[in-house]
Amino acid sequence: MKRLNWGMIGGGEGSQIGPAHRMGAQADGNFVLAAGALDHDASKGKDYAQRLGIAGDRAYGNWKEMLEGEKGREDRVDLVTVATPNATHFEITKAFLENGFNVLCEKPMTMTVEEGEEIVAIAKSTGNVCAVNYCYSAYPMVREMRNMVTRGDIGKVRVIVANFSHGHHGDAGDADNPRVRWRYDPTMAGVSGQFADCGIHALHLASFVAGSDVKTVSADFASTIASRVLEDDAMVNFRLEAGAVGRLWTSSVAIGRQHGFEIQVFGETGGLKWWAEQPNQVYYTPLGGRTQIMEKGEAELSEEASRLSRVAIAHPEGFPMAVANIYVDLAAAIQGQPHGAFPTAIDGLRSMSAVHQCVASAKGGGTWVDARPASLR
Incomplete structure (x- = not known):
């Protein structure tokens, strides 16, 4: 290229x-x-x-x-x-x-x-x-999870549990810090605070790994610090078009948690787990078997995971290299060459629809609503 x-x-x-x-x-x-x-x-x-x-x-x-x-x-x-x-x-x-x-x-x-x-x-x-x-969809071991689900290694996906919670906005005395305040100000952040900031990363990743879009949502939002207009904690239940059940918690007041982004996928014949603070590993548990730790850089990983790994096994690749993997796929796409799946405008549209529908659900006491934009229903 x-x-x-x-x-x-x-x-x-x-x-x-x-x-x-x-x-x-x-x-x-x-x-x-x-x-x-x-x-x-x-x-x-x-x-x-x-x-x-x-x-x-x-x-x-x-x-x-x-x-x-x-x-x-x-x-x-x-x-x-x-x-x-x-x-x-x-x-x-x-x-x-x-x-x-x-x-x-x-x-x-x-x-x-x-x-x-x-x-x-x-x-x-x-x-x-x-x-x-x-x-986060571009971490090598997240791509490996997606490949394993697509290949049928854990059977049909039944349940997904996602968590993106940290405690860095838990100090009420820091509420006027401009680097914090804008995230809970509707004029700058929009209709949602923590869910639109972090929760949609988790919701997107659930869809990405499962290979199925979010169909319906039910949400509960809370502003635990009184001065905040928008939520700093949210619980969202969701269901995918393929039928899987999802549970998502996101918070910015979970003091003691640093990044807190993790996802677990439970299928008919096995389960998978990935954690952003230990991104080189995927935990894989086959039905009736022992939990295995799969490492970035191992032999026999999928081509999708291997091509996005830059350094040898046991050497960490973090957030900037996940961003780099987005650019790797974009460079190929721009030049009309083969590339992996990267999030597109349609993903951005689906996420924004989910944000607005979760806000509506939370205001309605957690009622179930269609998360999809009208054009994609």
């Missing part, structure tokens, strides 16, 4: 997610950071971009300048990553797609279902790649 030009919007100096994208995109030599509008403060963004090696004429003050500057270039960027605050994702993603760019958008892709439907339609009509960064 040839090296592709890559541009980034957001993810400036001090950003939580920016470094993971920069390490991930460039880890395999598929992309070079050629352009960027990295900060809402134009001067800071331009300065930081140039310190990262971006040429001065491609260090832009804002995304609109970047769009105008790039769309007429022969060496325009092949992929644009949108890593800005949630409320801006739709406008930016739409503008770049309409102008012929491929886009990787941070989640959530949009703030409303209607916006999600529009992005899906634009991506379809233009033929451009539009991906969403549900990067």
Whole structure:
């Protein structure tokens, strides 16, 4: 594959997610950071971009300048990553797609279902790649789990239990910290707090591993810190189209938990477990047999898991390399080459529909509702 030009919007100096994208995109030599509008403060963004090696004429003050500057270039960027605050994702993603760019958008892709439907339609009509960064689906051993389920190693999936809970927002005295406050502010985060922030990662992963979309949901939301408008704890029951039952807990006030993302899949003839804090391993228990620990880098893993493993067995590969695996698949897709499954605009649309329907369910006392957008029912 040839090296592709890559541009980034957001993810400036001090950003939580920016470094993971920069390490991930460039880890395999598929992309070079050629352009960027990295900060809402134009001067800071331009300065930081140039310190990262971006040429001065491609260090832009804002995304609109970047769009105008790039769309007429022969060496325009092949992929644009949108890593800005949630409320801006739709406008930016739409503008770049309409102008012929491929886009990787941070989640959530949009703030409303209607916006999600529009992005899906634009991506379809233009033929451009539009991906969403549900990067946990790109860990090698998560891909191995998906392969095992698809292959029938655990039989038909019966139950999925997912958990994405941490305690980093558990201090009520920290409620006015701007890095925390926006996540529970409807004007910036949308209709949901913790579920839209972390829970949809777990919901997407459940669908991804099982190979079946979420059909219905029943939710209970709680704001355990009184100053918060949006929820900081949520329990969501769900059912997949293929019939499996799902249970999902997500929380930001679970003091003592650090990352807390794990998923267990229970089938007719076996069970699987993966934990983000120990991502190199999958626990596999066949019916009537002993639990086995499968390691990243082992012989006899699937091609999908093996091709995304970069270092030898027992050497850890973490979050930035999972992001890198998204970029590996995107580089191949952009160039029309074989690639693994990466989250698309349709996944972003399904997630946003699930968020809104979970909010409706929680307000209705946990009533069961259809989680799917109208266009996909």
